[in-house]
Amino acid sequence: MKTLLDIDYVTRDDKVIIRLFYKKKDGREIEEVTDFKPYFYAVPVDTEKLKGELKKFDKILKIEKKRMVDMKKEIDVLKITVKQPKDVSELRDKIKNLEYCKEVREAAIPFVERYLIDSGLIPMENSEEVGLRIAAFDMEVYNPRGEPNPERDPIIMISYADNLGLKRVWSYKHENIKLDFLEILKDESMIIKKFIDTVNEQKIDIITSYNGDNFDFPYLKDRASRLKINLSLGIDGSVIKLERRGMNLGARVRGRPHIDMYPICRQVFNLSRYQLEDIYLEIFGRKKLDIDVGEMAKVWNSEDIDGLKKLFEYSLSDAVSTLEIAMTLLPLQYELSRITRDLIYESSRSGSGQRVESLLMRKAHEMNILAPNKPSDRLAEERQRTSYTGAYVVEPIKGIHDNIVLFDFRSLYPSILISYNIDPSTIDCECCPEDNYKTPTQHYFCKKKKGFIPRILSELVTKRIEIKKKLREEKDPEKRRLLDVEQHAIKLLANSAYGYYAFARARWYSKGCAESIAALGREYIHKTIREVENFGFKVVYGDTDSVYVIKPKEVDKGKIIDDANSFLKKINEELPEAMELEFEGFYPRGIFITKKRYALMDEKGILIVKGLETRRRDWSNIAKETQNKVLNAILHEKNPEKAAEIVKGVVKRIRKGDVALRDLAINTQITKGLGEYVQPGPHILAAKKAMKRGYEFKRGDIITYVVTKKGVSISDKARIIDFVEEGDYDAEYYINNQVLPAVLRILEALGYSEDELKGFGKQMRLGSF
DNA sequence: AACTGTGGCTCAACGT
DNA sequence: ACGTTGAGCCACAGTT
Numbered sequence: 001m002k003t004l005l006d007i008d009y010v011t012r013d014d015k016v017i018i019r020l021f022y023k024k025k026d027g028r029e030i031e032e033v034t035d036f037k038p039y040f041y042a043v044p045v046d047t048e049k050l051k052g053e054l055k056k057f058d059k060i061l062k063i064e065k066k067r068m069v070d071m072k073k074e075i076d077v078l079k080i081t082v083k084q085p086k087d088v089s090e091l092r093d094k095i096k097n098l099e100y101c102k103e104v105r106e107a108a109i110p111f112v113e114r115y116l117i118d119s120g121l122i123p124m125e126n127s128e129e130v131g132l133r134i135a136a137f138d139m140e141v142y143n144p145r146g147e148p149n150p151e152r153d154p155i156i157m158i159s160y161a162d163n164l165g166l167k168r169v170w171s172y173k174h175e176n177i178k179l180d181f182l183e184i185l186k187d188e189s190m191i192i193k194k195f196i197d198t199v200n201e202q203k204i205d206i207i208t209s210y211n212g213d214n215f216d217f218p219y220l221k222d223r224a225s226r227l228k229i230n231l232s233l234g235i236d237g238s239v240i241k242l243e244r245r246g247m248n249l250g251a252r253v254r255g256r257p258h259i260d261m262y263p264i265c266r267q268v269f270n271l272s273r274y275q276l277e278d279i280y281l282e283i284f285g286r287k288k289l290d291i292d293v294g295e296m297a298k299v300w301n302s303e304d305i306d307g308l309k310k311l312f313e314y315s316l317s318d319a320v321s322t323l324e325i326a327m328t329l330l331p332l333q334y335e336l337s338r339i340t341r342d343l344i345y346e347s348s349r350s351g352s353g354q355r356v357e358s359l360l361m362r363k364a365h366e367m368n369i370l371a372p373n374k375p376s377d378r379l380a381e382e383r384q385r386t387s388y389t390g391a392y393v394v395e396p397i398k399g400i401h402d403n404i405v406l407f408d409f410r411s412l413y414p415s416i417l418i419s420y421n422i423d424p425s426t427i428d429c430e431c432c433p434e435d436n437y438k439t440p441t442q443h444y445f446c447k448k449k450k451g452f453i454p455r456i457l458s459e460l461v462t463k464r465i466e467i468k469k470k471l472r473e474e475k476d477p478e479k480r481r482l483l484d485v486e487q488h489a490i491k492l493l494a495n496s497a498y499g500y501y502a503f504a505r506a507r508w509y510s511k512g513c514a515e516s517i518a519a520l521g522r523e524y525i526h527k528t529i530r531e532v533e534n535f536g537f538k539v540v541y542g543d544t545d546s547v548y549v550i551k552p553k554e555v556d557k558g559k560i561i562d563d564a565n566s567f568l569k570k571i572n573e574e575l576p577e578a579m580e581l582e583f584e585g586f587y588p589r590g591i592f593i594t595k596k597r598y599a600l601m602d603e604k605g606i607l608i609v610k611g612l613e614t615r616r617r618d619w620s621n622i623a624k625e626t627q628n629k630v631l632n633a634i635l636h637e638k639n640p641e642k643a644a645e646i647v648k649g650v651v652k653r654i655r656k657g658d659v660a661l662r663d664l665a666i667n668t669q670i671t672k673g674l675g676e677y678v679q680p681g682p683h684i685l686a687a688k689k690a691m692k693r694g695y696e697f698k699r700g701d702i703i704t705y706v707v708t709k710k711g712v713s714i715s716d717k718a719r720i721i722d723f724v725e726e727g728d729y730d731a732e733y734y735i736n737n738q739v740l741p742a743v744l745r746i747l748e749a750l751g752y753s754e755d756e757l758k759g760f761g762k763q764m765r766l767g768s769f
Numbered sequence: 770a771a772c773t774g775t776g777g778c779t780c781a782a783c784g785t
Numbered sequence: 786a787c788g789t790t791g792a793g794c795c796a797c798a799g800t801t
Contacts, residue, residue, distance in 0.1 A: 388786090388787080389787080390785095390788060392788090393788060500786095518787075543784060544784080545785070546785075594791095595789055595790075596788075597784090610784065611784060611789085615783070616782060617781095618782065668781070668782090669782085679779045679793080679794055679795080681793065682792095684780095713794080715794085737793095
């Protein structure tokens with residue numbers, strides 16, 4: 001039993017050799033494949049004439065005529081096999097321009113991926129059984145003036161933790177400090193070497209980090225080269241490689257995949273900030289050890305024994321936390337890697353679009369389907385410019401409602417995609433102009449031939465149903481966990497299929513398919529609304545695939561739920577087989593503010609808040625907490641007076657000046673280059689001010705700022721939290737632009753007359769509380 | 770000349 | 786992916 005961790009290829013004596021890096025129970029194995037050659041396809045205008053034209057290329061090893069499926073039809077193609085991967089990129093452009101060549105296909109697939117597609121190998125298969133050795137590491141860097149610079153600032157410690165139980169911090173200089181995990185070595189070079197040696201000695205299979213792609217590894221590599229050390233972490237002794245991946249970097253370790261937990265966490269969680277501490281709190285519900293990183297250089301230079309001990313402990317806790325996070329999140333990553341058959345290095349850095357595409361590429365190969373080419377940049381931009389009508393949102397009935405029932409469609413979009421056979425190869429087919437699947441758009445879909453993507457999706461859905469059945473019968477908690485991860489991974493992929501059709505860089509992009517699915521979705525939600533109202537319910541809100549209903553004048557919960565079930569029975573009989581409306585929940589009380597903004601109280605008294613400030617990272621804690629308290633007072637007790645009291649108290653506290661900075665901080669993401677803004681908001685100006693003090697920001701960073709007393713406009717007053725002293729905040733801003741708008745919106749929806757509210761608002765604004 | 774209200778615009782973040 | 790809300794900036798018109 002073995003698991004495939006990585007693949008690469010090398011060239012020896014002009015021969016291409018693919019290397020498969022396996023982990024076995026008792027160690028590692030590198031298998032070499034010598035008989036696989038790169039190839040691509042040419043679509044001929046005239047097969048024989050193109051063959052003739054191809055004779056002049058001596059790099060071509062073999063030309064074979066093949067019949068393959070290209071969207072709606074079968075065509076003849078020439079499979080052109082060459083010697084070296086680089087010959088593909090060299091020849092494809094020349095061949096593309098030949099007179100008798102219409103186009104080249106599958107000519108831009110990296111060689112390793114080509115091999116993965118053709119071999120059908122499954123990366124990470126049996127990963128649980130073989131027992132992978134996983135290590136996490138983290139570095140602390142000397143940072144006397146904020147942002148460290150590898151040109152001058154050394155690494156002062158490296159922390160390490162693995163799932164065999166080894167925990168270490170390697171550092172230097174402070175020989176008098178004694179801690180059981182701490183090893184004081186001679187200098188920076190020695191700690192880097194020790195790290196490399198330990199990874200090798202412990203026979204580590206997977207290295208994890210938190211932001212290792214863009215910080216730890218690039219910094220380490222830079223320092224190592226200055227110190228003339230080879231960063232030979234690869235299983236074959238090779239040096240780590242930094243690859244460009246769009247805007248970011250990827251740190252690749254040969255045969256021993258490096259998995260960066262940071263991008264995974266950004267994908268898996270929805271948080272205000274994504275520092276290690278935030279993720280740790282989110283997963284484990286407890287705080288990890290934290291220090292003020294700004295003080296680190298000072299402590300490092302001191303002889304403060306307690307301060308130094310705390311620093312080493314902090315460093316270790318970073319590695320230990322990263323390991324714990326990895327142990328929690330990696331099983332899903334392994335499973336995604338197995339389903340899409342991408343290497344874990346790739347898969348763990350992929351978005352949902354890329355994952356769907358990987359799966360499709362492999363299935364297309366199995367089914368003799370010729371993959372469409374990726375769009376050019378120009379075409380992708382063109383696709384991005386054109387949009388289509390999406391989902392339908394019902395205008396809510398503003399205010400409080402009691403005894404609310406929620407219905408929603410189980411996997412609406414995947415069900416539609418399957419039921420209506422929605423695929424680029426079945427759209428507006430010529431074979432069934434009359435009897436076809438009709439949609440509210442101008443498009444219809446073939447009834448005779450099952451489409452490629454609907455087929456794959458129904459396989460996935462069937463497999464998920466089987467897994468869920470097994471899960472119900474399984475008792476062993478370990479096996480249950482694996483089955484659950486498996487069904488979860490399939491769900492993620494199935495739910496990405498609709499988005500994939502609208503993804504501008506997709507090979508199987510189809511706006512017609514995407515808009516047909518959306519239009520059918522609208523039709524079904526309209527049908528549901530119509531019928532549920534005929535049944536005596538009243539719709540208070542709905543969005544895409546869900547409807548919230550009440551039964552006017554009915555107070556008996558049992559009766560309401562019985563009616564809801566009778567309605568479901570009726571409508572589900574009318575729906576296509578793959579589609580089902582479900583009973584999703586019962587809520588004793590809820591308040592609806594506007595579309596996409598509402599709050600519900602469930603039967604346990606727990607609030608579910610959607611879209612309101614409470615849920616947004618670009619609002620301060622003080623505003624969010626106050627809004628939350630107001631919602632509680634209103635939904636639990638229907639007591640607006642109590643709500644007003646709460647607000648009064650908060651306003652007073654803000655005025656007094658003793659609200660802590662962390663409750664005033666606002667988090668806003670930078671979504672483009674700092675110079676590209678037409679209208680820079682407070683977060684941009686705060687970032688620009690911080691840059692003058694040596695901070696660096698890039699696209700995607702989340703800025704945490706506070707509106708201080710100094711300045712004229714809000715932007716002017718906004719400053720990065722690190723530079724703000726406790727107490728230095730603009731009380732009027734936090735009252736009038738944060739707390740009051742957030743709570744007044746709730747009170748307004750309660751049906752206070754406009755005048756009443758204005759008075760109420762004004763009173764608050766004037767500070768009469 | 771300084772203020773106020775409004776609408777257009779940009780930007781961010783959410784829901785599904 | 787689209788649908789939707791809302792903050793903040795800015796220019797402009799109409800006041801004060």
